[in-house]
Amino acid sequence: MAGKRKRKSVGERRREIHPRNKYSDNPPDFGLLASLYPSFEPFVFYSHDGRPKIDWTDFNATRELTRVLLLHDHGLNWWIPDGQLCPTVPNRSNYIHWIEDLLASDVVPCSRADGDVAKGFDIGTGANCIYPLLGASLLGWKFVGSDVTDVAMEWANQNVRSNPQISEMIEIRRVDCEDNDLDSQELQNRQQSNSEGMGSSNNTENDNGPSSVLQSVSSVKKSYNGPPILLGVVKDGENFDFCMCNPPFFETMDAAGLNPKTSCGGTPDEMVCSGGEHAFITRIIEDSVKLKATFRWYTSMVGRKLNLNNLVSRLWNVGATIVKTTEFVQGKTSRWGLAWSFLPPSKKMISSQVTEKKNLSFMLEGLQRQYSAFHVLQSVESFLANGGASCKLNSATFHIDITASEDQLNAILGTGTETKSEDACSELEAFNSSNNYDIQSDVLCFSISVFQQIPGTLLVKGTMKERESSISGLFLLVFQQLEQFLKKKFCIERKGIIR
Numbered sequence: 001m002a003g004k005r006k007r008k009s010v011g012e013r014r015r016e017i018h019p020r021n022k023y024s025d026n027p028p029d030f031g032l033l034a035s036l037y038p039s040f041e042p043f044v045f046y047s048h049d050g051r052p053k054i055d056w057t058d059f060n061a062t063r064e065l066t067r068v069l070l071l072h073d074h075g076l077n078w079w080i081p082d083g084q085l086c087p088t089v090p091n092r093s094n095y096i097h098w099i100e101d102l103l104a105s106d107v108v109p110c111s112r113a114d115g116d117v118a119k120g121f122d123i124g125t126g127a128n129c130i131y132p133l134l135g136a137s138l139l140g141w142k143f144v145g146s147d148v149t150d151v152a153m154e155w156a157n158q159n160v161r162s163n164p165q166i167s168e169m170i171e172i173r174r175v176d177c178e179d180n181d182l183d184s185q186e187l188q189n190r191q192q193s194n195s196e197g198m199g200s201s202n203n204t205e206n207d208n209g210p211s212s213v214l215q216s217v218s219s220v221k222k223s224y225n226g227p228p229i230l231l232g233v234v235k236d237g238e239n240f241d242f243c244m245c246n247p248p249f250f251e252t253m254d255a256a257g258l259n260p261k262t263s264c265g266g267t268p269d270e271m272v273c274s275g276g277e278h279a280f281i282t283r284i285i286e287d288s289v290k291l292k293a294t295f296r297w298y299t300s301m302v303g304r305k306l307n308l309n310n311l312v313s314r315l316w317n318v319g320a321t322i323v324k325t326t327e328f329v330q331g332k333t334s335r336w337g338l339a340w341s342f343l344p345p346s347k348k349m350i351s352s353q354v355t356e357k358k359n360l361s362f363m364l365e366g367l368q369r370q371y372s373a374f375h376v377l378q379s380v381e382s383f384l385a386n387g388g389a390s391c392k393l394n395s396a397t398f399h400i401d402i403t404a405s406e407d408q409l410n411a412i413l414g415t416g417t418e419t420k421s422e423d424a425c426s427e428l429e430a431f432n433s434s435n436n437y438d439i440q441s442d443v444l445c446f447s448i449s450v451f452q453q454i455p456g457t458l459l460v461k462g463t464m465k466e467r468e469s470s471i472s473g474l475f476l477l478v479f480q481q482l483e484q485f486l487k488k489k490f491c492i493e494r495k496g497i498i499r
């Protein structure tokens with residue numbers, strides 16, 4: 001990437017990358033790869049300080065990088081045709097490792113017999129088939145990878161066949177588009193997107209774009225009218241440990257935007273659907289309500305924080321027993337992982353789950369000397385009040401009583417993200433006044449207390465007063481965000497992988 005960006009420290013890089021990611025300690029060495037792979041060599045040039053670089057705006061360069069990384073680090077043979085979405089290997093590996101954490105966490109008990117390998121379902125595997133290839137080669141998982149387009153079918157199958165060591169573990173499944181409720185509006189949308197977007201080989205990979213591009217308000221109102229996603233694609237009697245999805249994020253190719261700094265391909269079929277990611281993931285949620293225990297974990301990537309917050313609320317409302325989120329920091333943008341389940345949490349989790357939702361706490365360790373509990377309390381107040389929440393601070397008891405509406409909680413959750421521009425705020429207002437959740441008047445009442453444990457260590461406790469509120473799911477998210485905010489502000493930051 002050209003430009004004068006400061007080189008990231010190892011610590012900074014680590015925060016952006018899962019600790020088990022192959023590249024967490026060893027980022028790709030373009031010089032070494034160029035010396036080993038003559039086909040990659042023409043794409044590598046050296047900056048004035050002698051560092052090897054590639055031109056991220058050249059699709060052929062990014063594709064060749066992905067090819068040599070998959071070959072060199074994963075022993076995988078891989079290719080995609082011109083213009084198809086080209087995945088970045090380190091970023092895609094983060095999602096795989098997060099799912100690995102979910103499966104290992106035992107929050108939702110595993111019913112698989114010992115010795116059976118985990119089985120996943122990759123919704124929209126694409127021509128690149130990246131998740132099944134990585135999941136099978138890194139972790140020995142079996143996969144069904146679904147897709148709707150001819151090119152994805154042909155190339156995903158080709159990519160599986162080119163890797164006989166794992167080909168038995170991956171089934172590529174065509175989604176039957178004949179029987180679906182794909183309506184004329186959806187067909188029209190897609191045709192329009194195709195005519196707008198074809199021939200553009202310079203599209204941003206959705207790794208780079210969604211949180212920086214504001215879609216129109218209408219995107220969150222539209223529902224998905226495309227081919228089936230899970231229901232009707234998963235066969236009777238099938239069970240999976242998880243599903244995963246890198247959804248078509250955008251409603252139009254215009255909304256996908258062209259990121260002049262990168263070229264990772266991406267055709268309208270890959271990037272666009274009616275209603276964008278919100279509608280696509282909402283359909284996955286609707287399918288999951290019907291399929292329930294067919295999957296131990298349902299997961300998806302989410303490109304926009306505003307959508308994440310809404311989808312979390314929706315999940316609590318439809319009766320998910322557990323909802324988890326994580327943030328994937330990718331360069332200057334963030335994306336989020338959303339996971340949920342309908343299975344009863346494991347016994348040892350049940351009591352902590354219940355208390356987890358009502359009473360939450362975290363330690364602020366390594367507090368810098370100049371800060372006291374009172375500074376922390378004041379920061380809690382301004383963090384919450386900035387979103388419009390009403391806060392009553394009691395400095396004698398180090399306690400704040402808070403009342404916040406859903407709008408205010410969403411505004412708090414938007415703090416510090418790219419969606420907190422004026423546009424995003426008016427979009428948020430427009431969305432909140434037009435959504436159909438009917439939870440406008442609901443408010444959440446909770447309190448935050450700060451206690452000194454030992455010098456340099458504070459305990460921050462949150463207690464929710466109304467657990468039955470339809471927006472109570474947001475308490476967990478707000479508290480998690482408060483934790484990150486305070487740790488970043490007052491301590492040497494430590495970041496959890498699963499939150």
Ligand SMILES: C[S@@+](CC[C@H](N)C(=O)[O-])C[C@H]1O[C@@H](n2cnc3c(N)ncnc32)[C@H](O)[C@@H]1O
Nearest residue numbers: 124125126146147148227228229246247248270
């Ligand atoms: C953003 S691409 C993701 C490709 C690949 N998984 C990746 O991460 O690079 C989204 C994919 O979803 C596919 N898709 C769209 N609607 C679908 C559906 N109803 N079922 C399965 N795949 C679908 C598209 O054809 C496209 O390949």
